[in-house]
Amino acid sequence: MESSDWELVQKCQAGEIGAFQELVSRYHQKIYVVIVGLLRNREDALEVAQETFFRAYRKIKSFQGGSSFYTWLYRIAVNMAIDSQRRQKRNPLEFRETMDGLFEEQNEVARDPFSDVHDRELREKLVASINDLTPEHKAVIILRTVEGLSYKDIGEILGCSEGTVMSRLHYARKKLQEKLGAFL
Amino acid sequence: MSLLGRILKRALLFSCLICLAGAYSVNAAENNSQTVRVKIGTILANNQSDEIDPKLNTMKNQLKVMKYRSYRLLKEETQNVAWQGNAVFEIPGGRSLTVTPQEFRNKQLALKVRLQHGDKPVVDTTVRMNNGGNFLLGGPPHEGGALVLSISATVQ
Amino acid sequence: MRDCKLIRESLSGWLDGQLGTSDAEIIRLHLESCASCDGERRQLEKLQSSLKSLLVSNVPRIAFEPFWAGVRERITKKRSWHEEIMEWARSTFAAPGLAWTVPAVIVVLLGVFALDSFWKLGSQRNNFAAVESIDAHGRNVALLREDETKTTVIWLYQNQEGEDESSGENTETSPSF
16 A cells, blocks of 8 residues: 555655655656746756755654645745746746756657647747746746645645635736736 | 845845944034034032032932032033034133034044133143043132033034 | 625635635626626636646656656765755744844844943943043142043142132132042
8 A cells, every 4th residue: 555645754754765755756746847837947947846855855854744745845845946036047948948868758749739829829928927927926826727736735835824825816817817818 | 046145135235224324324423513512511519518409410420429418500501613613611710611622533522621710721631532421620619619510512 | 896896806716616615606696697707707717727738738747767866866965064054044044034034133233232322322321531631730630530420520629839719719628539
């Protein structure tokens, strides 16, 4: 039977790096997707994602189990992404950058949902509009859209109330709607 | 920027602002002040009673070094004087006190003080003191006791 | 119209399934009868779907082994002492609110020192005055310092031999110091 996150955490706290590896395998893609959404740059996102797990490993002994492991992990990831974003000097690069050996299915030609011109323009405008949001507003959009996390979980991750999550989401979506206008 | 970097940056910014404000205020005082307010309190010290004038309450500790039993404020006078200018105060017993502010440096005032009896000099002294502070010049006899002059100066 | 404003503010929560049953029912019923709010709902749904396509569908999968290799390298790498200190400081000042606490403490401390100096000046607790030069024109003079307030006292003794400036006045002898 598969071990729960908490069981794996306890094994990590006892020094079993194999347990931590298991946790990384469970969450590395999810964390990466969230960070890409926040940073809009795959190279940086990969770096920050690896750094997130490293930071989690260093702090694993302080994790008491008061929240779920994944909300704790997401909190580290979001904070690191926001910090990285503030340090970033360059603009978001185009979405299609890849890194050798790290991205699977490179040769597979996936159907681009933004294939026609109108949708491509919508995508470009979406990217620009998301980047105009503050890090806190971007984080709620990403966590809700990408992971479908509950307001309660998002609140735990961002250290705010559910009411604040709802109002940030409302504000962020309203802003995106205003900027996207006729495209929607 | 990392959280620590943000903390340090904000701390540095605040500290710089405080230092600049402080330096500016000191500089402003040192470089741009036009006048000095000189205040002279003329006090009669004797042993004829055990009373200390209530108006001298704030100076009690200063006066006790002279070990008189009674102190009475005869008069208080304030004048604004320009740097290197002379502020002349009439002192009981036919005396006069001339105070000339010399300079203000490192938050300290230098004053040249002359006490004379009629047109005869009694004492000439140059004293460096804190801005707003005071010193006492005493000894000239008066009405069975001695005069004590409290000399204070504040840069305006 | 007021209702529509409130409904629209709650649409996000309704779409995300985060509202209570009764609130969700109120919104559902309103949307059935209000074309304008329903239009708003459709726009939000389209926005959500576009966001999901952008943020999820277009993100490639990352291979686990190389990713884990990168994490493991960080774990096993020996860090320099200043990196350890930065890490400690980062974890100590974890709460974002503390970013303002430190400079606020510095400002408060500076304020206390400034006030303390001001207070000392006002109460003459350190009433420093230095006599740079003195000419008593032949008289004896004493320089005294009062301990508590550090007040400087210049005391002029009466002239014994020369002119008697106290003539006509009933004088007492000099004070004891």
